[in-house]
Amino acid sequence: xxxxxxxxxxxxxxxxxxxxxxxxxxxxxxxxxxxxxxxxxxxxxxxxxxxxxxxxxxxxxxxxxxxxxxxxxxxxxxxxxxxxxxxxxxxxxxxxxxxxxxxxxxxxxxxxxxxxxxxxxxxxxxxxxxxxxxxxxxxxxxxxxxxxxxxxxxxxxxxxxxxxxxxxxxxxxxxxxxxxxxxxxxxxxxxxxxxxxxxxxxxxxxxxxxxxxxxxxxxxxxxxxxxxxxxxxxxxxxxxxxxxxxxxxxxxxxxxxxxxxxxxxxxxx
Amino acid sequence: xxxxxxxxxxxxxxxxxxxxxxxxxxxxxxxxxxxxxxxxxxxxxxxxxxxxxxxxxxxxxxxxxxxxxxxxxxxxxxxxxxxxxxxxxxxxxxxxxxxxxxxxxxxxxxxxxxxxxxxxxxxxxxxxxxxxxxxxxxxxxxxxxxxxxxxxxxxxxxxxxxxxxxxxxxxxxxxxxxxxxxxxxxxxxxxxxxxxxxxxxxxxxxxxxxxxxxxxxxxxxxxxxxxxxxxxxxxxxxxxxxxx
Numbered sequence: 001x002x003x004x005x006x007x008x009x010x011x012x013x014x015x016x017x018x019x020x021x022x023x024x025x026x027x028x029x030x031x032x033x034x035x036x037x038x039x040x041x042x043x044x045x046x047x048x049x050x051x052x053x054x055x056x057x058x059x060x061x062x063x064x065x066x067x068x069x070x071x072x073x074x075x076x077x078x079x080x081x082x083x084x085x086x087x088x089x090x091x092x093x094x095x096x097x098x099x100x101x102x103x104x105x106x107x108x109x110x111x112x113x114x115x116x117x118x119x120x121x122x123x124x125x126x127x128x129x130x131x132x133x134x135x136x137x138x139x140x141x142x143x144x145x146x147x148x149x150x151x152x153x154x155x156x157x158x159x160x161x162x163x164x165x166x167x168x169x170x171x172x173x174x175x176x177x178x179x180x181x182x183x184x185x186x187x188x189x190x191x192x193x194x195x196x197x198x199x200x201x202x203x204x205x206x207x208x209x210x211x212x213x214x215x216x217x218x219x220x221x222x223x224x225x226x227x228x229x230x231x232x233x234x235x236x237x238x239x240x241x242x243x244x245x246x247x248x249x250x251x252x253x254x255x256x257x258x259x260x261x262x263x264x265x266x267x268x269x
Numbered sequence: 270x271x272x273x274x275x276x277x278x279x280x281x282x283x284x285x286x287x288x289x290x291x292x293x294x295x296x297x298x299x300x301x302x303x304x305x306x307x308x309x310x311x312x313x314x315x316x317x318x319x320x321x322x323x324x325x326x327x328x329x330x331x332x333x334x335x336x337x338x339x340x341x342x343x344x345x346x347x348x349x350x351x352x353x354x355x356x357x358x359x360x361x362x363x364x365x366x367x368x369x370x371x372x373x374x375x376x377x378x379x380x381x382x383x384x385x386x387x388x389x390x391x392x393x394x395x396x397x398x399x400x401x402x403x404x405x406x407x408x409x410x411x412x413x414x415x416x417x418x419x420x421x422x423x424x425x426x427x428x429x430x431x432x433x434x435x436x437x438x439x440x441x442x443x444x445x446x447x448x449x450x451x452x453x454x455x456x457x458x459x460x461x462x463x464x465x466x467x468x469x470x471x472x473x474x475x476x477x478x479x480x481x482x483x484x485x486x487x488x489x490x491x492x493x494x495x496x497x498x499x500x501x502x503x504x505x506x507x508x509x510x511x512x513x
Contacts, residue, residue, distance in 0.1 A: 050352070050512070053356045054355070054356055055352050055355055055356050055511060055512065056511070056512060075358045075359075075360060076358075078356060078357065078358040079358040081356070083353075083356045085349065085352040085353060085356070087349060089348055089349035089350045089352060089353050090350070090353070091279070091283070091348070091350055092348065093283065093286040093287050094279075094282070094283070094286060098279075098282065098286075102275060102278070102279045103357070105271070105272070105274070105275035105278070106272060106275045106276070106357045106358070106359055107357065107358060108271060108272065108358075110271070134286075150353070
């Protein structure tokens with residue numbers, strides 16, 4: 001049922017000069033789904049997310065958020081989205097408290113309601129200890145948490161997270177993943193990542209794009225099943241490479257050759 | 270409305286979160302004092318008015334106002350926060366107006382800190398308070414016009430220095446558009462009515478009459494329409510090119 005879709009992107013296309021950054025991407029996400037958005041650098045992941053959140057205007061195609069057309073009612077659609085842009089930009093000279101108050105006011109909360117919203121995310125992301133510190137003095141992990149706090153302050157039905165765990169240490173990665181898992185259920189979540197194990201760890205669905213087109217859309221188990229049985233380690237890496245570079249294409253002719261490379265060659269990230 | 274205020278509060282606070290506010294206010298007051306007492310010969314004239322103070326405002330603003338406006342959009346672009354800002358449920362009007370009003374209010378604070386001069390001159394003699402009030406209004410409107418120009422130009426780049434230089438140049442042209450230095454460039458090849466139209470855009474001429482205490486609807490209209498035109502242009506620029 002189309003009205004059950006929280007995110008519905010149809011025929012998204014974005015052209016920068018002569019470069020087709022995104023070339024006809026369709027994406028439909030239901031509540032409860034955590035979609036892992038994968039692809040090599042420059043494949044169009046961030047551009048797609050920027051079009052879904054209304055930062056970039058698509059050259060062609062449309063986006064509906066909870067049934068609301070982004071072009072026709074941008075504020076209504078944006079009210080339902082929580083967005084963590086790549087690199088989690090936050091105003092560096094504001095304190096965490098000032099920043100969260102700004103976000104709350106921008107999202108039309110006032111007084112007690114704003115205070116309780118802020119309280120909620122501060123507790124959830126354990127920001128109490130740094131509330132009065134300027135953001136620029138915080139560690140990368142804390143900065144990311146502040147970025148996540150602003151994204152979930154209004155408890156949005158749609159969450160778009162661009163590389164939420166990038167550059168974090170293993171403990172911080174674990175924390176962020178736990179948070180995402182806890183929030184899944186009633187929300188539609190899209191997160192982009194370079195870490196394939198993350199898909200296994202938190203996602204219910206994986207979409208791989210390459211050169212602006214969707215080359216895989218299925219469950220993490222489907223993705224795993226695409227690797228030949230001969231591949232024992234880094235099976236997802238193997239599938240990813242074969243889908244995006246054509247190297248050792250699935251069950252095709254070069255499978256054996258690539259299989260060896262996948263197991264003995266390229267090490268872990 | 271409440272969302273415009275949210276943007277306003279953040280921007281206004283941003284001036285005071287960094288040393289910018291303190292540095293700016295000190296330099297503004299120092300230069301205003303220097304011009305008034307040295308170049309303007311405040312005491313030697315023996316007249317109880319603030320002419321020596323106001324006559325240098327256009328030149329003071331030429332370099333100081335771009336310093337307030339240059340960060341408005343360029344900084345958002347450089348730090349990437351423009352992506353955060355424009356994906357919040359805020360309209361372009363909220364963003365453009367909130368930022369402009371915050372910068373204008375900050376300029377207003379700087380101007381308000383010069384009121385001890387007004388008190389001094391009232392203590393020394395018996396000035397025409399109406400003239401001084403009109404001059405303050407004219408000065409504030411001129412700051413607003415320069416800020417609107419600066420905000421608009423700041424939207425063009427992520428480099429604050431470029432935003433500053435562009436703003437100084439454009440404000441300079443506006444300041445002197447009624448004078449030979451600018452008009453000579455246009456007269457000769459441009460139709461006479463057009464040259465006269467350019468001449469009527471002179472900020473200096475419009476400010477001069479207000480600083481003498483004459484509040485003319487045409488001067489008010491000039492400043493108001495300059496502000497509106499550049500804010501609309503600012504909104505168009507941001508809408509057209511959000512990403513760098």
